[in-house]
Amino acid sequence: MGKVVIEPLTRLEGHGKVTITLDENGKPKDVKLHITALRGFEQFVVGRPAEEVPRIVPRICGICQTAHHLASVKAVDAAWGVEIPSAAKKVRELMHLGNMIHSHALHFYFLAAPDFVVGPDADPAIRNIVGVIDKAPEVAKKAIALRKFGQALVEATGGKAIHPVTGIPGGVSKPFSEEDRDAFLKEIDTMIEYAKDGVELIKSINEQYMEQIKTLGVIDTWYLGLVNDGKHEFYDGTLRFLSPDGKEKMEFQPSEYLDYIGEHVVSHSYVKYPYNKKVGYPEGLYRVGPLAMLNVCDSMKTPLAEEARKEFLDTFGFPANQSLAYNHARLIELLAACERVKELLNDSEITSEDVKVEVEPKAGNGVGVVYAPRGVLIHNYETDDNGIVVKANMIVATTHNVPTMEKAIQQAAEVIFKE
């Protein structure tokens, strides 16, 4: 009996390792994904004034900090019973989309693409973004432009590109300026073009690697995503579960999440294993993120992305269960985010000065949900009479995916070790 340890896992944010225990025939017997870091945000936000928490929790993740900032401030608004002005909601959504564009571009072009553009068998020393810049400079140029646009949008709306600060209970601390609006409007059509090019690129990559896509990491799981009237939604909507066979849907409000989502502590990982509570553990394990989002929604909100979604389903079936199809789904969302940014920039209310209402701190319990770049993100705080946090629960995007990533690695290991 032997053991294969893969450590550290690379081209991802966070800390993980994989252990594969082999039987006497050299076949994988047991595959475990260990998440090896713990910081304890659920403890150390306790005792903090709730309005400070949106300035603390972005440090959960330096890639999707904006999603944490916004889920957090939404949870505080909910705990204190605040309805924010509609212009503030739009500025927050714009900030969120900026993060989505940056993160999806980062994830695909900087983290995933080296496997396809430089090649899975390339020397590990060049299988990275520098390799992509050398091998496909045009692709790298578009990737950099998309990230830059996204980060500039977060900075303009959120005050800082990384760890934004403008989300405060009651709205946002500053309006979006007309100068900024005009500057982004000048660029947005180019970004939509680049995102369309991304979808074309992944289609050609799929053709080249279809055998791997249809064999490695193919698993049946539940899916969880955010929808609005059944449509794909990035920022504010209801949660929807879809069954592995695509036949059953369960839709619920963010405030009801405890009835639908449970977390199971396992001994080999700092991350708890979330599952669909109505189904039970472990049958109710599910996936979140672009693949899940495209599976759970009835349609996309914007025309180019909707066209791309239909093609996606033609290629992968419904529900798409191939883990490697995440990349294609992600690029469709990148296009959807760019299209939605254009809609918001053209909305006359986006530069309104009416972006903040007066709020009173009070005892309450609030849930804030957004669709973060890696998937559904949930923040839940309970506050006391002075608006100080007394209890907190957070289920971050990647957490939902950890148990099913383990399943996908297990499936891939079985295929790879067969040879």
Place this chain on the structure above:
Amino acid sequence: MADKVKVAMIQLCGCSGCHISLLDLHDKLLEVLPNLEIVYAPIVADPKEIPDGIDVALLEGGVRNEHDEHLVHEFREKAKIVIAWGTCAAYGGIPGLGNLYTKEELINRVYSTESTDNPGTIPSEEIPPLEDYVKPIPDVIKVDYIIPGCPPTPDMIASAIVALLNGEEPKFSTKIVCDECPRKKENVFPEKFKRTFEGKPDPEKCLFEQGYTCLGMATRAGCGAKCPNAGVPCRGCYGKTDAVLDQGAAAANTFANAGEAALEIPDKVALLNRFSLPAALISKKIK
């Protein structure tokens, strides 16, 4: 410089925001990258072993668990220049707020939230045990430089790298955030402090003087006063300047001039030491 500089990067107890900030050089990356050979960087590259002969190691994040501590020592042995990269590495950063609780309190809370179906189980198999408290990297090994900021601006990281490429010492501002802040000051102290959601701050005037708990006066410059420019008070994410021993004490010293009003501020310990508790003179809660 003839040869490429061998660079290693790692994220310990941080969020990877410092790595992302480096990528936020955007087009300028194309000028910086060709001078570097990235020999180890789990976030963006595949090599699994930390190689010998590293010229510059950029360590993001503080030390929270035994594996972090082990890695920090390994980098010290294998790298000529070690940089504590960003505020978590230099001062402990936000995860340092964990030092207000014991390790047991922290773990017990995480594994007993309302959504947990089997509270009481504590993971322990093939994962590194937590240390009692978060420690900044300079508390564990000798570092050659720190680059402050949560995260440091892309330009700061680039100028530090370029300085090192040229065999020079990276230089950072010795001023405070107030020196970069365009808001007008009248040199008065507030009669009452407000929480950030209270009222509508005058966009032209100093936030501290309007009663908002801004920490600009106790924080190293370099960010361009981004938070006050966005209408919210500074929270001190670049840490202290060279002139003081302790960031929280420096802030408290100024706040105290407001007299009684300062005593009313909620949660002073985590406000004044928001980003630098593990590097403070009193670095954890003492029972």
